[in-house]
Amino acid sequence: MAEHGWWIGTARTVDEVLSAGPLYDERPRPAWAERFLASPGHHLLLAYAEGAEGPVGMVTGVEMTHPDKGTEMFLHELGVAPSHRRRGVGRGLVEALAELARERGCHGMWVAVDTDNEPALATYRSAGGSFEGPCTVVNWPLAAADPPG
Template sequence: MTERDWWIVEAGTVGEVVGAEALYDGPARREWAERFLASPGHHLLLARAGDAEGPVGMVTGVELTHPDKGTEMFLYELGVAASHRRRGIGRGLVDALAELARANGCYGMWVAVDADNEPALATYAAAGGRTEGPPCEVPLWHFDRRP
């Protein structure tokens, strides 16, 4: 087994958040990055590698608290650069977010994933996640505030 050539850090600056935009679904905005960092319970973990200048992976998590359940971690988004897949980075990011959730007193962690997204399902299973029950529907509301 070879030594890992990547490591994980938590983003703490707007520059780090915006600098990971190649891993997001679209471009990052500074004002949204500022709001993200200022919001308690919002986390962005970045994977960095010795052979890359910018981050090669990211996971975002949001702590959600409900009056009758306590606090859980919602794994909002996971992404790994195509050039760095199949190195365990995705699983490492999920493991690191789960560790952060435990350290912050969360009772569990969950994620919504498309039933046909086999790479994501395999990553979550490898990190100890298990699917419970039949697939669920995800109703969405779209408001006119997002570009």
């Protein structure tokens, strides 16, 4: 057990991914969880706490390589159970993902976040993130609902 009463582990099975269901924006699906775990450069770290049923936090990261930028870690999503917020769990997950990114040879890590999402901004700031200013996220909804195969 970690000194804070919580600890972080890497999700390696579909059941572990699904056990974090309440922490995601939407309900996770087994086929998508399986595909995520099988995809090189995809990472899911889970925070656990003694006495809690299931994970109390999660962060997903995806390694992205570009010909003129090298490899960066994209912090895709961070979630912490309401019962465990303001205990350092989010910061710990972000720091653990950053350490994994360093180990994997990434030259940086980044995340897109709404400028009015104060809890996320505070978490990223406390984990050593720097802010480059506002940006706009452009989205293309596509029809594919399930992974192939």
